[in-house]
Structure formats: C-alpha cells, structure tokens
Amino acid sequence: MTVVPGLRRIALVAHVSASLGWFGAVLTFLAVGIVALISPEEHAVRGAYLVMDPVARLVLVPLSIASLVTGVISSLSTQWGLVRHYWVVFKLVINVVATLVLLMYLETFRLLRVAAADLSAPLALVRNPSPVVHAVLALILLLAATTLGVFRPRGMTLYGWRKKHGA
Secondary structure, three states: OOOOOOHHHHHHHHHHHHHHHHHHHHHHHHHHHHHHHHOOOHHHHHHHHHHHHHHHHHHHHHHHHHHHHHHHHHHHOOOOOOOOEHHHHHHHHHHHHHHHHHHHHHHHHHHHHHHHHOOOOOHHHHOOOHHHHHHHHHHHHHHHHHHHHHHOOOOEOHHHHHHHHOO
16 A cells, blocks of 8 residues: 555554543543542532543543544554554454443433532432443553554464465
C-alpha cells in the first residue's frame, strides 16, 4: 500500500494522542469514582455521579472512537497491516470491546446521574462501585493494548503469512 509521505506519522501521532488521552481520562474517571465511593460529604458523592455521565459522553466515548479509527488508519499504513499480525488483531479487538462496553454502559451513567440528582434518595442508594470496577477493567485492557503495541510479539495470522509468501 502506497501512503502519502508523512501520512503514516500523522496517523500514528493521532492514534497515540487519542489513546493516551483515553487512558488519562479513564484514570481521572477512576479517581472521580473513588471519591464517589469513599467521600463522607454528600455533595461530593452526588457531584461525582453527576459528572460521570457527561464525562463519559463528551470525553471517554470520543477518545475511544478516535483511538479506534486512528488505530485502523495507522495500521493500514504500516507493514503490520490490520489483520496480518496477531498483536494488531488483539489490539483491535481490545479497542472494539472496550468501546462497545463503554457505549452499552452509557445508560448506567445516565441512571447514576438521575439517582444522584434526586436529593430525596438516600446516599447509600446513590453510591455504586460499578464505575470504579469498570474503570479498573478499562485500564487493564488499555495497558494490555499498550504493551502489545510496544513489544509487538511475533506471530502472523494465516492471512498475513499468505500475503508475505505470495500464496
């Protein structure tokens, strides 16, 4: 595949930036979730759950989609391709799964926001460990994808092997 000079580097910079942004946003989201779970101050707990929904919709989702799109573009402009090497396929699967789970979880964020906004709801019913659990799992997945991208373990897919050997 012939690539416009510099396009590969632009795609790589965009992918790394989006992925780092996503990782940092998840870390921040985790911190907010921990505050929501452990703070003794009612307004801090409610405020944390109120902010999770817009942060998920306006920061996490766009960064996850940007990471996915730029990753696909970047992989298509390199020797590794999109489905030639297992490590690239695994990174793609990690990104797709994490993004899909995030999209499915948006309704939960909305419900948490509604519960937090209801001042008659007891604080015990507002607190929910699920965002913290999901943020930790997201960090594990993002670290796994980063590790694959840095170490690029060997192993070609059947398609990659055929493409390499002209079969």
